[in-house]
Amino acid sequence: MKKFLCIVAVLLSTQLAGALKVSEDIKLDFSDVLIVPKNSPFKSRNDVKVTTTIRFKYADYVWAGAPIVVSNIDTTGTIEMALALQEYKMLTCLHKFYTADDIPKNLDKNYYMVSTGTSQKDLDRLDAIVKKHDPIFICIDVANGYSQHFVEVIKRVRIKYPSKVLVGGNVVTAERTKELIHAGLDIVKVGIGSGSVCVTRLQTGIGYPQLSAVLECAKAAHEVGGLIMSDGGIVHPGDFSKAFGAGADFIMCGGMFAGHDESGGEVVEIEGKHYKIFYGMASSTAMHKYHGGVADYRSSEGKTVKVPYKGPVKNTIQNILGGIRSTMTYIGAGNIADIERCTTFIRVNAIVNKIYNGHEV
Numbered sequence: 387m388k389k390f391l392c393i394v395a396v397l398l399s400t401q402l403a404g405a406l407k408v409s410e411d412i413k414l415d416f417s418d419v420l421i422v423p424k425n426s427p428f429k430s431r432n433d434v435k436v437t438t439t440i441r442f443k444y445a446d447y448v449w450a451g452a453p454i455v456v457s458n459i460d461t462t463g464t465i466e467m468a469l470a471l472q473e474y475k476m477l478t479c480l481h482k483f484y485t486a487d488d489i490p491k492n493l494d495k496n497y498y499m500v501s502t503g504t505s506q507k508d509l510d511r512l513d514a515i516v517k518k519h520d521p522i523f524i525c526i527d528v529a530n531g532y533s534q535h536f537v538e539v540i541k542r543v544r545i546k547y548p549s550k551v552l553v554g555g556n557v558v559t560a561e562r563t564k565e566l567i568h569a570g571l572d573i574v575k576v577g578i579g580s581g582s583v584c585v586t587r588l589q590t591g592i593g594y595p596q597l598s599a600v601l602e603c604a605k606a607a608h609e610v611g612g613l614i615m616s617d618g619g620i621v622h623p624g625d626f627s628k629a630f631g632a633g634a635d636f637i638m639c640g641g642m643f644a645g646h647d648e649s650g651g652e653v654v655e656i657e658g659k660h661y662k663i664f665y666g667m668a669s670s671t672a673m674h675k676y677h678g679g680v681a682d683y684r685s686s687e688g689k690t691v692k693v694p695y696k697g698p699v700k701n702t703i704q705n706i707l708g709g710i711r712s713t714m715t716y717i718g719a720g721n722i723a724d725i726e727r728c729t730t731f732i733r734v735n736a737i738v739n740k741i742y743n744g745h746e747v
């Protein structure tokens with residue numbers, strides 16, 4: 387009898403595992419959807435506000451600004467970038483290689499985040515920055531937000547800095563989003579494999595289309611009083627609107643901010659054209675720069691690319707904010723926080739007519 391029950395249990399569990407093996411509902415990216423226009427009270431793009439005010443689950447703070455955050459990649463999350471973006475009330479997540487002494491006093495605390503990893507060395511560096519600058523935002527950044535160690539670090543950092551706005555990730559699932567908020571995060575960073583210089587999906591097979599990740603994680607976070615930051619995969623200004631429409635409270639973006647005067651690195655000339663070099667933080671370029679090479683137990687999960695030199699970042703900022711304002715006037719959203727309520731997506735086969743692609747002058 388005991389043997390029979392055992393066989394039934396094994397059969398059942400194999401069947402269950404089989405049933406859950408492939409989730410059949412289609413997961414979507416920004417390029418799979420468009421937003422439907424609606425009757426709108428706004429006559430001009432000037433009538434809408436790209437800023438909003440945000441409250442947090444743990445940090446007792448009311449933040450006001452445009453909730454767009456430049457990635458903490460070492461060629462985008464620079465002090466020069468933060469100085470330019472604070473003029474637009476946008477945030478920069480400073481890369482984690484800055485020391486307390488590197489951060490200047492004229493940075494507005496409302497518009498930068500400090501980054502940390504989870505090693506003791508990272509946390510000691512964070513401690514020195516907090517003592518010297520008392521920042522508002524701390525971003526605990528790991529590639530894999532599913533490690534138990536990450537959760538332990540969040541709990542420790544929350545106890546140590548109860549009044550800070552804690553951001554952390556990355557994850558892509560609703561359940562993990564809730565777990566990290568319960569551990570002490572105010573804002574969960576959402577996105578695995580969607581980044582412009584990321585090859586994680588190719589190297590590991592792990593990932594989740596970004597629009598669906600945002601839709602599902604935002605819903606989960608909001609149910610427990612937390613927030614999310616969509617991270618990666620923004621290709622066009624309209625993708626910011628789609629991410630806000632899906633429920634993102636903040637949006638982090640790297641690639642669109644690469645190639646500017648404020649981005650790190652030199653301008654290089656290749657066959658008469660000007661470029662800046664941009665690379666992922668898990669690329670072999672970054673690993674050689676900061677860790678003396680790629681350790682023999684791992685492989686590179688980032689690309690190194692040349693980005694056409696784009697001049698000052700203010701042109702890109704105006705292009706992004708102009709695109710978002712235009713979405714808002716099409717759907718009747720008066721400020722960023724209204725975009726989700728005013729958004730209906732439709733699934734599409736293609737988002738643009740490509741006939742003259744490559745013929746631009």
Ligand code: 5GP
Binds near residue numbers: 617
């Ligand atoms: P983007 O806006 O360029 O599409 O995506 C930026 C995001 O890509 C970053 O904020 C970060 O989460 C992620 N990222 C940066 N460097 C790497 C890397 O080397 N590998 C992977 N897998 N992701 C990266």
